[in-house]
Amino acid sequence: xxLTVYRxxxxxxxxxxxxxxxxxxxxxxxxxxxxxxxxxGHNYELIVGLTGKVDPxxxxxxxxxxxxxxIKDEVEDPFDHKNLNKEVxxxxxLNPTLENIAIVIWNKLRAxxxxxxxISVELYETPRNFVIYNGES
Amino acid sequence: xxLTVYRxxxxxxxxxxxxxxxxxxxxxxxxxxxxxxxxxGHNYELIVGLTGKVDPxxxxxxxxxxxxxxIKDEVEDPFDHKNLNKEVxxxxxLNPTLENIAIVIWNKLRAxxxxxxxISVELYETPRNFVIYNGES
Amino acid sequence: xxLTVYRxxxxxxxxxxxxxxxxxxxxxxxxxxxxxxxxxGHNYELIVGLTGKVDPxxxxxxxxxxxxxxIKDEVEDPFDHKNLNKEVxxxxxLNPTLENIAIVIWNKLRAxxxxxxxISVELYETPRNFVIYNGES
Amino acid sequence: xxLTVYRxxxxxxxxxxxxxxxxxxxxxxxxxxxxxxxxxGHNYELIVGLTGKVDPxxxxxxxxxxxxxxIKDEVEDPFDHKNLNKEVxxxxxLNPTLENIAIVIWNKLRAxxxxxxxISVELYETPRNFVIYNGES
Amino acid sequence: xxLTVYRxxxxxxxxxxxxxxxxxxxxxxxxxxxxxxxxxGHNYELIVGLTGKVDPxxxxxxxxxxxxxxIKDEVEDPFDHKNLNKEVxxxxxLNPTLENIAIVIWNKLRAxxxxxxxISVELYETPRNFVIYNGES
Amino acid sequence: xxLTVYRxxxxxxxxxxxxxxxxxxxxxxxxxxxxxxxxxGHNYELIVGLTGKVDPxxxxxxxxxxxxxxIKDEVEDPFDHKNLNKEVxxxxxLNPTLENIAIVIWNKLRAxxxxxxxISVELYETPRNFVIYNGES
Numbered sequence: 001x002x003l004t005v006y007r008x009x010x011x012x013x014x015x016x017x018x019x020x021x022x023x024x025x026x027x028x029x030x031x032x033x034x035x036x037x038x039x040x041g042h043n044y045e046l047i048v049g050l051t052g053k054v055d056p057x058x059x060x061x062x063x064x065x066x067x068x069x070x071i072k073d074e075v076e077d078p079f080d081h082k083n084l085n086k087e088v089x090x091x092x093x094l095n096p097t098l099e100n101i102a103i104v105i106w107n108k109l110r111a112x113x114x115x116x117x118x119i120s121v122e123l124y125e126t127p128r129n130f131v132i133y134n135g136e137s
Numbered sequence: 138x139x140l141t142v143y144r145x146x147x148x149x150x151x152x153x154x155x156x157x158x159x160x161x162x163x164x165x166x167x168x169x170x171x172x173x174x175x176x177x178g179h180n181y182e183l184i185v186g187l188t189g190k191v192d193p194x195x196x197x198x199x200x201x202x203x204x205x206x207x208i209k210d211e212v213e214d215p216f217d218h219k220n221l222n223k224e225v226x227x228x229x230x231l232n233p234t235l236e237n238i239a240i241v242i243w244n245k246l247r248a249x250x251x252x253x254x255x256i257s258v259e260l261y262e263t264p265r266n267f268v269i270y271n272g273e274s
Numbered sequence: 275x276x277l278t279v280y281r282x283x284x285x286x287x288x289x290x291x292x293x294x295x296x297x298x299x300x301x302x303x304x305x306x307x308x309x310x311x312x313x314x315g316h317n318y319e320l321i322v323g324l325t326g327k328v329d330p331x332x333x334x335x336x337x338x339x340x341x342x343x344x345i346k347d348e349v350e351d352p353f354d355h356k357n358l359n360k361e362v363x364x365x366x367x368l369n370p371t372l373e374n375i376a377i378v379i380w381n382k383l384r385a386x387x388x389x390x391x392x393i394s395v396e397l398y399e400t401p402r403n404f405v406i407y408n409g410e411s
Numbered sequence: 412x413x414l415t416v417y418r419x420x421x422x423x424x425x426x427x428x429x430x431x432x433x434x435x436x437x438x439x440x441x442x443x444x445x446x447x448x449x450x451x452g453h454n455y456e457l458i459v460g461l462t463g464k465v466d467p468x469x470x471x472x473x474x475x476x477x478x479x480x481x482i483k484d485e486v487e488d489p490f491d492h493k494n495l496n497k498e499v500x501x502x503x504x505l506n507p508t509l510e511n512i513a514i515v516i517w518n519k520l521r522a523x524x525x526x527x528x529x530i531s532v533e534l535y536e537t538p539r540n541f542v543i544y545n546g547e548s
Numbered sequence: 549x550x551l552t553v554y555r556x557x558x559x560x561x562x563x564x565x566x567x568x569x570x571x572x573x574x575x576x577x578x579x580x581x582x583x584x585x586x587x588x589g590h591n592y593e594l595i596v597g598l599t600g601k602v603d604p605x606x607x608x609x610x611x612x613x614x615x616x617x618x619i620k621d622e623v624e625d626p627f628d629h630k631n632l633n634k635e636v637x638x639x640x641x642l643n644p645t646l647e648n649i650a651i652v653i654w655n656k657l658r659a660x661x662x663x664x665x666x667i668s669v670e671l672y673e674t675p676r677n678f679v680i681y682n683g684e685s
Numbered sequence: 686x687x688l689t690v691y692r693x694x695x696x697x698x699x700x701x702x703x704x705x706x707x708x709x710x711x712x713x714x715x716x717x718x719x720x721x722x723x724x725x726g727h728n729y730e731l732i733v734g735l736t737g738k739v740d741p742x743x744x745x746x747x748x749x750x751x752x753x754x755x756i757k758d759e760v761e762d763p764f765d766h767k768n769l770n771k772e773v774x775x776x777x778x779l780n781p782t783l784e785n786i787a788i789v790i791w792n793k794l795r796a797x798x799x800x801x802x803x804i805s806v807e808l809y810e811t812p813r814n815f816v817i818y819n820g821e822s
Binding site for chain 4: 634675
């Protein structure tokens with residue numbers, strides 16, 4: 001009897017799409033206005049899902065306070081009100097596209113959460129653009 | 138050619154997280170303020186999905202009025218404006234966590250809806266906490 | 275140059291519509307299923323507005339952290355996960371209708387916030403029913 | 412490493428549920444007020460998902476501007492502010508139910524998008540009724 | 549002590565922007581694709597506000613069931629799943645723009661609701677376009 | 686007969702709260718993490734309202750395409766995907782708080798729109814923090 005529990009969170013950040021090993025022209029050609037050297041920013045909305053079995057004793061899959069705190073430690077505290085390119089180590093050499101941010105978040109959560117749970121990460125960059133990543137191989 | 142049709146519904150209810158066979162201290166330790174003996178409450182938002190084949194004659198998977206009425210009979214009428222712990226028989230001996238409420242709803246719908254349809258239940262307790270259950274074994 | 279700043283908050287609570295000086299029949303006749311003696315509940319969404327002049331030095335009407343903390347002290351801490359009828363003193367002898375809850379919140383905020391600000395309280399009981407109160411005489 | 416990128420779009424249209432080979436009575440009996448011969452209409456909200464591998468060079472699954480333009484060409488331009496029954500060739504002999512509209516959209520997108528991507532179509536006819544179709548056989 | 553109570557409702561309808569006394573060219577020039585002779589349609593979201601004094605006996609401004617039923621009688625039943633131009637008498641000789649629909653709704657509600665209440669009508673034609681009308685002279 | 690028409694728009698931008706004539710310590714003390722020298726960012730949601738009389742000939746207060754284009758010229762094009770502090774001239778010597786951004790937008794729109802219309806600007810910095818400014822003296 002498998003079920004998924006979801007928790008929403010959010011963070012605000014600046015970023016630019018950019019590869020250091022490309023010329024400015026190439027960055028602009030591929031990433032357009034998202035490559036603005038002065039940065040732009042977003043309100044990122046995050047929905048984390050944990051899939052597993054409900055504990056028959058508590059009726060909980062997991063105490064959502066635990067999940068909330070892990071999201072705070074791993075995502076909100078290090079990402080919120082930050083410049084992703086300059087201040088978040090994972091993006092030192094990784095282009096902070098929506099796709100890559102979701103994968104980084106998934107990996108950080110995977111390292112902290114019990115391996116008995118499947119994890120899904122849904123991340124909105126704007127109300128119209130979002131991704132879902134669940135680490136499937 | 139498989140497709141899923143969804144219908145949203147909602148109900149308002151009071152509940153508390155609580156196991157009768159535990160002491161008040163243990164209930165409070167495990168369930169925190171959700172265990173308040175005077176109850177608290179929520180606007181539950183429910184999204185029911187039915188998966189199956191589209192009828193080539195009507196272009197419908199199911200007439201949504203049928204699904205709407207089944208949700209009304211099985212969920213809205215018995216749960217809305219109720220105290221889940223005291224007035225809904227399914228929670229007489231079952232802790233009304235978000236997980237357990239979703240499973241109860243799924244079981245009630247499964248008993249009423251044609252077995253040719255797969256069923257998914259998405260249930261929001263707050264705008265930030267929700268579950269999805271689709272009865273997979 | 276007058277402007278209004280808004281901050282959203284929320285709390286979950288149980289309540290029933292009920293006057294102690296009325297018979298059960300009268301309560302049921304007037305308040306219907308909202309008068310259920312076992313209580314029901316809601317996710318209340320609250321939007322507080324402060325109207326005033328922008329401080330030319332900071333560019334703030336008010337530091338929103340201050341407003342956020344006042345709302346936490348006066349509304350979220352005393353109302354969240356509570357039974358409004360039994361646990362919130364303001365409703366000891368006051369029927370906790372949506373209208374009365376909004377007026378109580380407005381009065382509590384008025385007593386805490388600088389009199390140079392106008393205050394508005396928008397309160398949602400469900401996504402379809404809400405009130406706005408701004409204390410105008 | 413598989414991931415899904417989503418893009419929202421919308422269009423407004425008139426339609427009626429109707430089979431030309433049925434009598435008016437039969438159409439009315441089966442489709443109720445949705446069969447009104449004078450048409451009614453909706454704001455259709457569309458969410459298209461593409462599933463595939465992230466390009467390690469760009470960090471993109473696909474440049475969302477490409478997906479946005481394909482949706483504009485295949486869905487928004489031919490469907491927006493149109494009468495689906497009378498002006499959209501795909502519904503000349505196909506009842507424009509929510510299910511059939513989603514399948515038509517999926518087929519049009521499938522013909523335009525690289526076969527390395529899986530496609531999902533989520534379509535809202537009202538805030539309470541929607542379908543998801545991903546072409547699984 | 550004045551307060552406003554709001555109730556949301558909705559209806560789906562087809563319409564076209566059109567003046568019979570103008571040529572087709574002029575209609576198309578002024579109203580663009582909104583003038584399509586085959587009609588298009590919308591999900592109209594409606595928020596009705598009533599302003600007045602709270603009854604100290606009940607704690608209600610008005611029993612929202614009354615307001616809900618008046619909206620059903622005056623707006624939802626006559627407008628839902630209809631062609632506004634052809635089936636709603638008020639638009640026989642009145643162009644069904646968002647502005648005019650809101651004014652027609654306000655007038656219909658004004659005729660039914662107690663004159664002690666102020667009335668406001670907020671009407672969404674799409675999630676991005678809406679009007680507010682409160683009958684002020 | 687006065688009515689207000691609203692149009693929603695949005696832009697994404699980076700900014701920091703900062704006064705050049707203050708020390709870094711003072712900026713940090715007053716503006717907290719919003720003063721991060723590396724910037725952070727938001728999805729700004731904007732709702733512009735125009736108040737006036739409905740033209741009896743067209744049934745329009747204004748053709749919304751005109752308003753949409755003015756918002757594009759005055760707000761979306763100069764602000765979207767920009768660093769407000771470094772790239773938007775109005776904030777060269779003005780702290781880009783939510784309040785000041787709303788006032789700048791109002792002034793830009795006032796200069797472009799017919800003086801017969803009243804203007805209101807509602808601006809969301811996050812889903813929980815927003816302002817309304819309508820230029821009242």
